[in-house]
Amino acid sequence: MTLLQVEGLTKSFGARRVLREVSFGIAEGEIVGLVGTNGAGKSTLGDIVAGITPADSGRMTLLGHPYAPLSAADARHVGVGVVEQLVRIDPSLTVARAVFRGTAQAGRPQEELRRQAQVLLAEVTLDVDPDTLVGELPHFVHGLIETARVLAEDTRLVVLDEVSAALLPSEVTGLHAVAGRLSRQGRGVLYISHRLPEMLEVVDRVLVLREGRIALDSPSGELDPVRLAAETVGEPVSVPVRRETVAAVPDDVAAPAPARPVPSDEVALRVRNLRVPGRVEGVDLLLHRGEVVGLTGHRSSGVREIADALSGELPAITDEIELHGEPSADTGALRLPVYRPDEDAYGVDPGETIARTLTQEAWGSLTDLRKEIATLREVIRTVHQMDVKTLSIRTVFGALSGGDQHKLALARWMSSARDVVVLHEPTRGLDVRARRQVRQLLDDATAHGTSVVVVSVDPDELAECCDRVGIVAGGRVARWIDTGELALDSVRERIVEAATAAA
């Protein structure tokens, strides 16, 4: 039986028409994937279904009854729940209280909630003590807590908006198990994601949102990631290639993207026997000028601590540090600049315009018209280069889609990146074209001699962006995978295999 039917939904924000006559259905027990480029309107559509945003016109029915929620609480009341993209939970709540907030059990004593929360947290494969304060946990956990909350309610339809974006492959498997269980119970799932290979493993059907309309509605079995990527952007996509090996490119795929610049033999950074007492056991790292090296591993592997030691956020001990051929006795030399997409608002004021956000000099200090024109040209070039969906550079940053915010924040950050930098998840939440744009940003930077350490949970991101990938386990780099020797799919598989084996 049809669970949700959507007919002719439209939605505009000011002059920007985001959804045009969108219609689709979700059957009971069906997991439906929703994909589209950044800014295509996926979250907007999910938010309308979940009662967060009203549509301008159109109608919905839930199990055959008219469904027009006035708020998220209203939608929850009739069994429609959502895990929002970039959800931020009150940091002062315990995990148990966060799981049950807004539910009928919310007023119960912590002791009762903790027992029930434990069961739900295990279901979403989140190994945290329910008494822990939310503020003590990394942001990726918020989406999983929110998923547990949805399970706590009698939810018929769940919207999962980019919950998997920050998850390790093993955690994605856990999330998929939850979706599978919901489906077997006859509930429906609307699954929004940019991680196409993983999405295709779990969904029954895929909707592609393009130019505000459903451009494709297809059983997942008839799609593969490359075809789906092409449907998402509306044109053949180029497959990134390694430098030494040109991957086999299917006929319906555009010419391969240009190969990355080759790193030089010059040493940019050499660290011997890096230790963080109790967490990092001894890591040797060698980074050539213009090289991109990836690091990945499970949450408790020590990968995050290695990254934090490199950026000086954790005190570290080393036997030797060499920066550009110069030995340094001072571990303080490890102060590499670091970019994190999950930092609140990327250190950017969300109420500020795109133009101001991308302008490095303090606004108002421009006194030379030619300089001012050049600055604005550069802003417009970046907005075009990163393909940001906006009608004006005067749009406020906070009104951009999640992916567009991240792209601009990264472009802004990279414009001043020199030497050796650490990037966490540089393509998180980005569509296939945007991932290529970020790769281009990295290529431009590495061609100018910048060297990059990419820290990521996403095997596709590591395979696409890095020259070498270190699999971290037990506070050490257990294995290096040279991505240049293999086609992308094989690199991805090796990363997943090695990371799983090392866990």
Ligand SMILES: Nc1ncnc2c1ncn2[C@@H]1O[C@H](COP(=O)(O)OP(=O)(O)OP(=O)(O)O)[C@@H](O)[C@H]1O
């Ligand atoms: N509150 C708002 N005010 C103004 N514009 C908005 C608002 N919310 C969304 N938009 C615009 O609507 C468009 C669609 O945004 P939405 O967040 O739905 O995209 P998305 O497909 O989820 O993108 P992403 O993959 O980057 O998360 C974007 O151009 C965005 O700027």
